[in-house]
Amino acid sequence: MMRRTLLSLFALLFASTVSAHAQSIGEVRAKALFNELRCVVCAGQSIAESNAELAQDMREQVVLLINDNRSDAEIRDWFVQRYGDAVLMNPPLKPLTFALWFGPVLIFLFGMAVTGLVLLRGRARLRNKS
Amino acid sequence: MRIALRLAIIVLGTVLILLIGSLLWFGLNPQRSPASFPTSTAIAPDFSAFGQGTPLPGYEDAADVLAARRAAEGPFVVNFFASWCQPCRLEHPYLLEFSAANPGALIGLAYRDDPIDAATYLTNDGNPYAAVIADTGSTNALNFGLTGVPETYVFGADGTLLFRSPGPLIGALKTQFIDAWEAASQ
Structure with a gap:
């Protein structure tokens, strides 16, 4: 009798951990999406970081959409349709944002090229002197 | 050779400065409030x-x-x-x-x-x-x-x-x- 109660207790415990795990998949997705969506009224904060009222609303909406079995891409699209690309923390790659994505790399390469040339010329000058 | 190189640097540099300058001119325009962007x-x-x-x-x-x-x-x-x-x-x-x-x-x-x-x-x-x-x-x-x-x-x-x-x-x-x-x- 005692053993049976213990066993059923263990079964209950196990069942509850399983369901908690199943729930946490949605939670993990929600947390990831919170970090990807910008709080549009805050300066450079995601809705995970912000406690603005609008960010709270947006977090609740993400959870609602997850519970509605929408995919991550569908949820992102849901917000982009209503708030525009600015709602994404990572701006999408498209002709308008090429300067944003490749600009820093180009400037870095240009700087490296100029530095390299200056150094090479300095070395050549030294060699000419000696 | 050296003149061509110097010319290339000047031209590339000017293009870069103009590019960054126009981006800043657009981006820092006070008429374009960041709040109105989205x-x-x-x-x-x-x-x-x-x-x-x-x-x-x-x-x-x-x-x-x-x-x-x-x-x-x-x-x-x-x-x-x-x-x-x-x-x-x-x-x-x-x-x-x-x-x-x-x-x-x-x-x-x-x-x-x-x-x-x-x-x-x-x-x-x-x-x-x-x-x-x-x-x-x-x-x-x-x-x-x-x-x-x-x-x-x-x-x-x-x-x-x-x-x-x-x-x-x-x-x-x-x-x-x-x-x-x-x-x-x-």
């Missing part, structure tokens, strides 16, 4: 939950937002407000004036507001809205891409977004709103 008319408000909300006590007769939209039969204006919102009080006299001149055209949604507080606000300061509800759960706010209160949307008769004011209808925003409304009404 609030363009390029978004598509979702009307699927339009009309869902809580009626304000004492304003139950004016709670049918969808009927008000149909009755407008032309362009209509959706205004998000709240009793706790101070800038909303700045535009309130103009909203009253607008609704007197265009009866039935203005629909109000109370954002993150207690229905009783919103009703008290309208009773004390005057009700400019042909229909008004509290936007429970901020469903409509998110569907409209709201960034804050007050925010005002001008829609054509077919529901296309024509103008969006990301702040109180005073000063330049008021002028732009009037222009958009006149263009929509023609």
Whole structure:
């Protein structure tokens, strides 16, 4: 009798951990999406970081959409349709944002090229002197 | 060789400086407020939950937002407000004036507001809205891409977004709103 109660207790415990795990998949997705969506009224904060009222609303909406079995891409699209690309923390790659994505790399390469040339010329000058 | 190199550096450098300069000139233009950046008319408000909300006590007769939209039969204006919102009080006299001149055209949604507080606000300061509800759960706010209160949307008769004011209808925003409304009404 005692053993049976213990066993059923263990079964209950196990069942509850399983369901908690199943729930946490949605939670993990929600947390990831919170970090990807910008709080549009805050300066450079995601809705995970912000406690603005609008960010709270947006977090609740993400959870609602997850519970509605929408995919991550569908949820992102849901917000982009209503708030525009600015709602994404990572701006999408498209002709308008090429300067944003490749600009820093180009400037870095240009700087490296100029530095390299200056150094090479300095070395050549030294060699000419000696 | 050396001249060609120096020339290349000068040309590339000039191009870079011009490029960065024009980006900064555009980006740091004080006329282009960062607050107005996401609030363009390029978004598509979702009307699927339009009309869902809580009626304000004492304003139950004016709670049918969808009927008000149909009755407008032309362009209509959706205004998000709240009793706790101070800038909303700045535009309130103009909203009253607008609704007197265009009866039935203005629909109000109370954002993150207690229905009783919103009703008290309208009773004390005057009700400019042909229909008004509290936007429970901020469903409509998110569907409209709201960034804050007050925010005002001008829609054509077919529901296309024509103008969006990301702040109180005073000063330049008021002028732009009037222009958009006149263009929509023609």
